[in-house]
Amino acid sequence: MSNTNVETVNSTVDRIKLGLAVLVVIAGIVAFSLLEGESTLVRVGAFIGSLVVAFVIVWFSETGRRTVGYMRDSYHEVKRVVWPSRKEATQMTGIVFVFVTVMAIILWIFDKALEWIIYGLFLGWN
Structure with missing residues (x-):
């Protein structure tokens, strides 16, 4: 088996693991919403539990280890x-x-000079 095939298999397996981790987090969000009548502790526990499971899934992927x-x-x-x-x-x-103050003053001077040139000389305004 060539090196390219091994990388493809690993990246496919990693994609599946990462997709599964995303689904677990989504399931945690859905569980938090569906457990509306339960105590806040149970709802938050379900969500945090899904995050922990997703973290473990990502941990065992090559992407997770590299991260x-x-x-x-x-x-x-x-x-x-x-x-x-x-x-x-x-x-x-x-x-x-x-430096910022000096640059602001210089830019203000250039702005006023351009204003004087454009409005005063070209447009004839006072």
Whole structure:
């Protein structure tokens, strides 16, 4: 069996698992609606139970394992990030505010100049 066929079979099986997980979540939503006369605890329990079952189904799919692996790697990558100190963050925020203010003033000046050129010179308005 070639590698392509194995990938196709795995992706088909994964699609079935993911589809089943979606159906389980939909069944949980329907159960929540149909159990209208029951206590809130029972209704929420049915819905949360469907989420747990759907999670377990997704966990055993290749897509689920890759997603969990990605999340684990992302968490470890965030731990390695060197975050700025409070002083550095405050200084950078101040720089951004000053830059935005200066750019706003420059754009306002250009806008007023264009307004003067277009209305004053071309259209003859005062």
